[in-house]
Amino acid sequence: MTSDFEAQLRAVSLRVTRPRLAVLTALRDHPHVDTDTVIALVRVQHPTVSHQAVYDVLRALTDAGLIRRIQPAGTTARYESRVGDNHHHVVCRSCGAIADIECAVGHAPCLTASDDHGFAVDEAEVVFWGTCPDCSAGRTTR
Numbered sequence: 001m002t003s004d005f006e007a008q009l010r011a012v013s014l015r016v017t018r019p020r021l022a023v024l025t026a027l028r029d030h031p032h033v034d035t036d037t038v039i040a041l042v043r044v045q046h047p048t049v050s051h052q053a054v055y056d057v058l059r060a061l062t063d064a065g066l067i068r069r070i071q072p073a074g075t076t077a078r079y080e081s082r083v084g085d086n087h088h089h090v091v092c093r094s095c096g097a098i099a100d101i102e103c104a105v106g107h108a109p110c111l112t113a114s115d116d117h118g119f120a121v122d123e124a125e126v127v128f129w130g131t132c133p134d135c136s137a138g139r140t141t142r
């Protein structure tokens with residue numbers, strides 16, 4: 001709900017603005033979308049919002065921890081509003097589709113390094129790669 005987003009913004013001392021609410025709404029409804037898609041979604045409701053405004057909102061919300069920026073190797077950056085847990089992603093090698101995968105452990109780092117070389121390890125970046133159901137189906141029927 002919009003009022004939840006307002007509370008989230010206030011909790012991190014960000015002013016409540018229409019573009020910020022629009023971006024949060026877009027990401028709630030469409031997780032793992034890239035910047036161009038966010039712009040298109042925001043413009044459905046707010047046609048006058050500029051590209052730059054959306055870029056600025058994405059950066060501010062990411063810095064504030066309200067959204068998460070993910071960028072699997074070789075893909076464009078995507079954004080999601082599911083933050084605060086340590087979930088992972090599975091990425092389709094063929095079409096780039098992304099889905100959430102619950103972390104088996106639930107907190108970072110969820111993998112224990114065989115040798116941490118004395119580093120205080122606090123995160124393991126886990127990305128699962130494969131072929132999504134749509135691409136698998138397309139491949140077998142062709």
Ligand SMILES: [Zn+2]
Nearest residue numbers: 092095132135
């Ligand atoms: Zn695919």
Ligand SMILES: [Zn+2]
Nearest residue numbers: 080082099100
């Ligand atoms: Zn996710």
Ligand SMILES: [Zn+2]
Nearest residue numbers: 103104105110
């Ligand atoms: Zn994990």
